[in-house]
Amino acid sequence: MNTKTTPASNCPDDWLNPLIRAEPNPQAASRAIQNLHQSLEKIKMNAIVYTLLEHPTIGQAFLAVRDEKLIALDFGVEEDQFLDQLEAEFKQAPYYEPEELQIFTRQLLEYLNGQRRQFDLPIALDQLTGFQRQVLMATLQIPRGQIVTYAEIARQIGNPKSVRAVGQALGRNPIPIVIPCHRVIASNGSLGGYSGGGGLETKAKLLQLEGAMLGGSHLLV
Amino acid sequence: MNQPTFTAFDNLVEKHSREIFGYLWRLLPTPEDAEDALQETFLRAFRAYPKLRDHTQLRAWLFKIATNVAYTHLKRQKRHSAEAIDQISQIAGPEKVQQDLLISIRAAIQQLPAKQGAAILLRSAQGLSYAEIGAALNCSPDSARANHYQGIQKLRRQFAENEQ
Numbered sequence A: 001m002n003t004k005t006t007p008a009s010n011c012p013d014d015w016l017n018p019l020i021r022a023e024p025n026p027q028a029a030s031r032a033i034q035n036l037h038q039s040l041e042k043i044k045m046n047a048i049v050y051t052l053l054e055h056p057t058i059g060q061a062f063l064a065v066r067d068e069k070l071i072a073l074d075f076g077v078e079e080d081q082f083l084d085q086l087e088a089e090f091k092q093a094p095y096y097e098p099e100e101l102q103i104f105t106r107q108l109l110e111y112l113n114g115q116r117r118q119f120d121l122p123i124a125l126d127q128l129t130g131f132q133r134q135v136l137m138a139t140l141q142i143p144r145g146q147i148v149t150y151a152e153i154a155r156q157i158g159n160p161k162s163v164r165a166v167g168q169a170l171g172r173n174p175i176p177i178v179i180p181c182h183r184v185i186a187s188n189g190s191l192g193g194y195s196g197g198g199g200l201e202t203k204a205k206l207l208q209l210e211g212a213m214l215g216g217s218h219l220l221v
Numbered sequence B: 001m002n003q004p005t006f007t008a009f010d011n012l013v014e015k016h017s018r019e020i021f022g023y024l025w026r027l028l029p030t031p032e033d034a035e036d037a038l039q040e041t042f043l044r045a046f047r048a049y050p051k052l053r054d055h056t057q058l059r060a061w062l063f064k065i066a067t068n069v070a071y072t073h074l075k076r077q078k079r080h081s082a083e084a085i086d087q088i089s090q091i092a093g094p095e096k097v098q099q100d101l102l103i104s105i106r107a108a109i110q111q112l113p114a115k116q117g118a119a120i121l122l123r124s125a126q127g128l129s130y131a132e133i134g135a136a137l138n139c140s141p142d143s144a145r146a147n148h149y150q151g152i153q154k155l156r157r158q159f160a161e162n163e164q
Helices: A012-019 A026-045 A079-091 A098-112 A130-140 A150-157 A161-173 A198-210 B004-026 B030-053 B060-090 B096-111 B114-125 B132-138 B139-161
Strands: A049-056 A058-067 A071-077
Touching: A012 B096, A012 B114, A012 B139, A026 B004, A026 B030, A026 B060, A049 A098, A058 A098, A058 B030, A058 B096, A071 A079, A071 A198, A079 B096, A130 A150, A130 A161, A161 B060, B004 B030, B004 B060, B004 B114, B060 B114, B096 B114, B096 B139, B114 B132, B114 B139, B132 B139
Parallel strands: none
Antiparallel strands: A049 A058, A058 A071
16 A cells, blocks of 8 residues: 555545534634643643752752742752652652742852852752651751751750661752751761762862861861 | 753644644544543643653654543543434534534544544544554554554445445
């Protein structure tokens, strides 16, 4: 068979015309499409949107927002990795919408450039367990320039024996830098761990940026 | 990397929603069914779009989703279809004959295996190429052509002979 002998052209199947030549009522079509636009506008409001930025301190970083709240920040990963992880967690594939994340990227860059002392950004930690949330909320209270230990966080959340779990919860911090897990170190004065891109080197850089390392050379890795 | 934006998706909606609606309207019993299926099609497309790697067959991709949505809808509605036909055939007036023909052809297409029914509408009504139909129906262009042909043969027996 070749294209020239399709039944449609070879033998006009006029009997199909009542269906294939018919068109939906234009008003019904327009209404359907208008309703579709409305539904899509609604679904966009709940969509996850992301963007990326570059800064010498952390390299390429990715940020994701849903319902105007920051849900993820990551660096030292590939874009695909970041997106796959988001999708696995939120069951939703993110759209690339830099404009919707302007306040987030601006504040992050200001901070990294040493022009901003603290963040004023809405965040959401809905995907986490109650314990993880407690740890991260306690960490969020640590002011710039200060350092606390894993044990202190464990005590603060009323669970002094959970030092190791605190470390793990911080290791899974979905919004590093903004939730300053880099300000939490081990009780022996070593930096502990850092799961962000660049590892402990980045942790040290961030603390230096905040002036926390001044006079504390024993903290260096 | 081809980053997925709202604007890129909106362009798809702009470009294809009308023809997708036409397709669904031809395939499904009522305009309301078509409207529901149109919404479902593009909501599914919206969710899947950011992960779509191959952007060379976007039109076929949308028709593929629409076909899946429509046939799921038909399966669900099978019980009610007799009812729907009853309702529509009560429309009176000079267009009644055409209207009745439309309804019976549509019903006959719905009775065909999904690939044959869809291939007929995609080719004869929506003007997709066999390559596009293949992409929409998960088969080769040759198989798309064969499905179209076989479906038309069956309908021809039913309708072309009645006419004479």
